[in-house]
Amino acid sequence: MTEATRRLADAGVESPRVDAELLLGHVVGRSRAGLFTLDEVDDDAAARFGALLDQRADRVPLQHLTGRAAFRHLELAVGPGVFVPRPETELLVEWALERLTGLDGPIVVDLGSGSGAIALSIAHEHPGARVTAVERDPGAIEWTRHNALARAGKDTPVGVVAGDMTDPALLGEFDGRVEVVVSNPPYVPDGAVVPREVADHDPPLALWGGPDGLDVVRGMLSVAERLLRPGGHLGIEHADQQGTALPALVRAHGGFTDVEDHVDLAGRPRFTTARRREG
Structure with missing residues (x-):
């Protein structure tokens, strides 16, 4: 050894x-x-x-070699074509679960689900939650479906939808009914230097977010506002250097209040949360 x-x-x-x-x-x-x-x-x-x-x-990712990735209380199948879930994202799930405490059958939407780590963890840890996982990448969504099927019968089923998180018509049947919208979107600025495991093996659609890394989020905010009930909660993961820029973007959108940024266990800016304005 x-x-x-x-x-x-x-x-x-x-x-x-x-x-x-x-x-x-x-x-x-x-x-x-x-x-x-x-x-x-x-x-x-x-x-x-x-x-x-x-x-x-x-520098082939360890998880691609074993075919498995641990995430909170689950072990998910992963491999070429899907973003490997990171431990930092577990904190975003924890935040979402706290928002759901005491609620019976809340509707939750995970935008850009990839392996399904966020959606499946919420379904596992909040039985009865009605969770929908949205994924755009044709390769990644096969992993979403595989993992959702593997959990079927163990937890509340998770619906898997092929769709773009910036699509103005996405999930129109949920307009104004969603309790929590959560997302780990592509947020890496174009041209950023990333480890070989990421650059060579994570799917581009899960990584690159435009010049400042926030292009996809800009398109997603209106979708999230439309889906959320008044007072509903939004949580978005971001890169270390976006702890000021992303909250500012959410505030400037105008549809949200109580905008707050959160750090990970290493003290680095990690995700932004907000509530849909009421009235």
Whole structure:
């Protein structure tokens, strides 16, 4: 394991030891803790482990190699064509769940759902919520549907809709009825330098948001205002450097009040929330 860790570290992987252990655990069917009692690795497993190390050293995302991504209380299927959910987004889900506390059958819309991480977590943790996941990318929505189907029978079903979060006619049947609209939209400014795992493997439609990263949000705000009931809640994830610009954009729109920005566990600006104006 020492050599595998060194190999990934030399390749610039941020968490080489953890990644090496997770890859070995994936090969031998054990958790990281279970590796402590692993006596030996047979030749076939060693060869598969080596091949996965090669790919990880070439900066293929760990989650693409294992086919799974942990998110809050769920494990989701991921792979080429879908954005890998990040731990930071779990805080946005926590905020949304707090807004839903005590409500029976609230309507929730997740715009730009990707793997379905946000939508499925809300459905799992607030039984009875009527959650709809919207995804535009034809490749990504196959993962949304796959994960939603995998959860069917375990949680309240999540509806999956192919659509553009900036479409003025999107989900017209929900106009003025939605309790929470939540989104992790594409917000990376064009030309920004991102890790190879992101640049080479995350789908472009999930990343790039125009010169300042906020073009998609500009188009989405009117859709969110239309969908939300008066007093309903909006939550939007953003990049570290957008902690001032995105709240200002939401305020300037005019349809929202109580605009507030929130930091992640590392103290970095992470998501903006607001309420639809009443009256």
